[in-house]
Amino acid sequence: MTEHWSLHSTAGAANDPVFVGVGELKTGKFPERGFVEALTRVAIQAIKDAGMVPRDIDTILLIPNLHSAADQADLVFSRMVEELGIHGSCKSSFMVHSGGSTSDNAVRTAHGLITAGHAKNVLVLQCERWGSADLNEMITMLSKNGIPGEWELPTGIQFNAIGAMITRRYMYASGSTPEDMASICVTLRKWANLNENAMFYEKPLTIEKILSSRMVADPLHAYECPPMADGACAFVITNTENARKRGISNAVRLAGSGGCVSHYCLSQEPDQAVLGWPLAAERAFNQSGWGPQDADILEIYDSYAAVTAIALEGIGICPKGEGARWFAAGTGDPGGKLPINTNGGLLSAGHTGVGGGTALLVEGIRQLLHRAPAKRQVENCQRAIIGGTGGSYMDAQILLLERTQLGA
Amino acid sequence: MNIPKIVSDFRAGLASDELLVQTCNACGKPNMWPRYACPHCQSENLGWTRSAGQGSLHSFCVLRQGAPEGFEDDIPYAIGVVKLDEGVQLAVRLQPEGTEDWSAYQCDDRVEFVGKDGARECAVFRKSSD
Structure with a gap:
């Protein structure tokens, strides 16, 4: 049994951090939409959604981009503080980075800063321009993330090869068929078809279409590989006392989190069909006091x-080996028993690099705030499990979020 | 670029068709990939053991497009993760069974070390002959 770690804040306590606003721009290919332009627009959207003005923000946590080192430097050196007009009043602006799981670690960072009193109103801000970047440059860059240059780069490994090896091991261990695997992409597409911000909002997808698309990295077909996209999203976290003063009666809080960094490069993972999820889940549920059945x-x-x-499977949503068949049965579809990746996910809303996980997190917050468009808002949504992972699936990060009444 | 000694030693092994496993002279445990200090006991007294080159194939893929820069002419090629009988694991290239054919490979197949992959600084494995 894992050691019990308590959060240093409880529901309703003055210092308990709460999510109060979200923002998001359309995901896809938008070469005319500038990096700083998108960041500015999405920041203002999230701040307004929180019922605030930019000067209320005292801390900015930046999610990195992968398309440009120069744009990254603009972020790191506080450009957005000037762009938003909060220079002087802003206490701190810095970047958090762990690849695909960055948003989970950004939430932990914000949670700690707020709980301890270092920050009051935190803006988490993300923009990526993968969809407009040079594809070959991005492929080469992605053959260096989570891949040791001296040991594994000489094999010619890259991101689709990593995804393909995990897929093969998973199919072998679980007995899942190509049809079962393709059904996961189809479920995600059904959700994307309900999300006007998704890259593939207007494009349906079928199992037949996936399995007849070209083989990119056996056993992955072209339509099973993530589409690189431009995107931007943001959210605001404050403390409960401040939220109450502002008349906010319903918000979202972090019930607990758990993580496991299981490896750096994929070759060192003991079981590619398991990864770090079981340990991360045990730690998260131990901290939150609720379980997979409550989501x-x-x-x-x-x-x-x-x-x-x-x-x-690692989180305990379905028995071991049944993950793909869980999807094939329609369990996660719109109208299904347990909606999953209700924005369409990275595979159908678009893979915005480090931002793909941020977009899923923002969608979870939006659903819990009951602010999703009616056609995809999950009725009476009270609890969400957010899962993130980065690099060569080096880590499994779980956030357990719950809707909370502040009694303002 | 200055190549660290653990890298040049490992590559020198490959060049003479030897798969070397870093072994800690203090605690005796094998380390893969080679490390600057033993992750088990933190000793910097590290040596090499020649692997028997036998193991099992945890997983693999055949990359057919989207090669990283410099690998375009290798396409298609198969990359695998091998668990050596010595208890460590590594990423390798897999030898095709026929022309560009890896269809005979399956997860958990017994595989064996063949040698270095031409100009590439990585090991090649094939299905075990026994």
């Missing part, structure tokens, strides 16, 4: 279908 929605990182199936 109303799931928002789990899905750069490849197998990654999500493996996560579902």
Whole structure:
């Protein structure tokens, strides 16, 4: 049994951090939409959604981009503080980075800063321009993330090869068929078809279409590989006392989190069909006091279908080996028993690099705030499991979020 | 670029068709990939043991497009993760069974070390002959 770690804040306490606003721009290919332009627009959207003005923000946590080192430097050196007009009043602006799981670690960072009193109103801000970047440059860059240059780069490994090996091991261990794996992508597409901000909002997808698309990295077909996209999203966290003063009666809080960094490069992972999820889940549920059976929605990182199936099993949503068949049965579909990746996920809303996980997190917060568009808002949504992972699926990160009444 | 000694030693092994496993002279445990200090006991007294080159194939894939820069002419090629009988694991290239054919491979197949992959600084494995 894992050691019990308590959060240093409780529901309703003055210092308990609460999510109060979200913002998001359309995901896809938008070469005319500038980096700083998108960041500015999405920041203002999230701040307004929180009922605030930019000067209320005292801390900015930046999610990195992967498309440009120069744009990254703009972020790191506080450009957004000037762009938002909060220079002087802003106490701190800095970047958090752990690849695909960054948003989970950004939440932990914000939670700690707020609980301890270092920050009051935190803006978490993300923009990526993968969809407009040079594809070959991005492929080469992605053959260096989570891949040791001296040991593994000489094999010619890159991101789709990593996804393909995990997929093959998962299919072998679980007995899942190509049809089962493709059904995961189809579920995600059904959700994307309900999300006007998704890259593939207007494009349906079928199992037949996936399995007849070209083989990119056996056993992955082209339509099972994540589409690189431009995107931007943001959210605001404050403390409960401040939220109450502002008349906010319903918000979202972090019930607990758990993580496991299981490896750096994929070759060192003992079981590619398991990864770090079981340990991360044990730690998260131990801290939160609620379990997988209590979730109303799931928002789990899905750069490849197998990654999500493996996560579902590790989190305890379905029995071991049943993750892909859970999808094939329609369990996670719109109208299904347990909605999953209700924005369409990375595979159908678009893979915005480090931002893919942030978009899933923002969707989870939006659903719990009951602010999703009616056609995809999950009724009476009270609890969400957020799952993130980065690099070569080096870590499994779980956030357990719950809707909370502040009694303002 | 200055190549660290653990890298040049490992590559020198490959060049003479030997798969070397770093072994701690203090605690005796094998380390893969080679480390600067033993992750088990933190000793910097590290040596090498020649692997028997036998193991099992944890997983693999065949990359057919989207090669990283410099690998375009290798396409298609198969990358695998091998668990050596010595208890460590590594990423390798897999030898095709026919022309560009890896269809005979399956997860958990017994595989064996063949040698270095031409100009590439990585090991090649194939299905075990026994």
